[in-house]
């Protein structure tokens with residue numbers, strides 16, 4: 001339990017898997033009430049069950065983050081159930097690797113729609129609730145690929161993740177005087193269903209490029225996300241925090 005966060009309400013997109021799931025569980029341990037939002041209603045329901053097993057309240061929401069009306073409906077449902085929204089974590093995302101000749105126009109549109117437009121839509125829907133209360137914290141998920149030379153990722157993924165950093169800084173500056181903080185986490189390579197798609201050779205190539213000599217685990221990213229969402233980060237806004245085992249340093 002965390003005395004300062006207990007009773008707060010969080011929406012976690014992509015909460016059904018990987019980093020989003022780990023974030024839901026870490027928030028639950030702090031006593032935060034969690035809306036688990038995911039394209040897979042089944043995965044959202046499963047993680048909501050895990051949140052409840054940890055003693056916190058949960059709501060599971062099947063939602064496609066690219067569809068504005070579904071996003072707005074989800075935010076309305078969370079407000080109706082819990083009465084407030086303190087935290088938004090935008091973790092829903094899809095990955096694409098490869099060279100530009102392997103990226104179709106449809107690939108580009110889909111990756112940008114989920115990773116960047118989805119983040120925009122959820123921010124747009126949640127911010128009015130936060131402004132009503134004069135407080136809130138948003139944490140967006142970028143990637144090491146959005147900050148430095150990409151090793152495997154495609155232009156679509158890299159552009160979407162660089163866009164998330166720009167979106168974060170723009171919103172942070174617009175909302176800084178209104179009690180709403182907006183930050184970003186840029187994970188390096190983390191073992192989740194997303195990176196399970198890599199071949200053994202790709203995984204080994206990536207592992208060798210990480211000074212700590214291993215991929216991260218979802219809980220190690222979740223702890224950074226929850227820190228930025230918490231009152232412990234009360235003077236931090238517009239920041240992008242690297243969580244990458246030393247793979248990229250600024």
Ligand SMILES: NC(=O)c1ccc[n+]([C@@H]2O[C@H](COP(=O)([O-])OP(=O)(O)OC[C@H]3O[C@@H](n4cnc5c(N)ncnc54)[C@H](O)[C@@H]3O)[C@@H](O)[C@H]2O)c1
Pocket residue numbers: 013014015016017018019020037038039040043063064065066090091092093094095114118141142143144186187188189190191192193194195
């Ligand atoms: N795993 C990594 O190495 C890594 C590195 C850097 C950044 N990231 C980013 O972290 C975030 C989480 O990734 P992960 O590794 O946990 O992946 P994951 O595949 O385990 O989880 C992503 C979740 O997003 C959901 N999702 C996908 N499209 C959606 C949509 N249209 N609407 C709603 N939900 C949707 C999926 O159903 C899934 O549950 C992503 O934004 C990803 O780009 C991951």
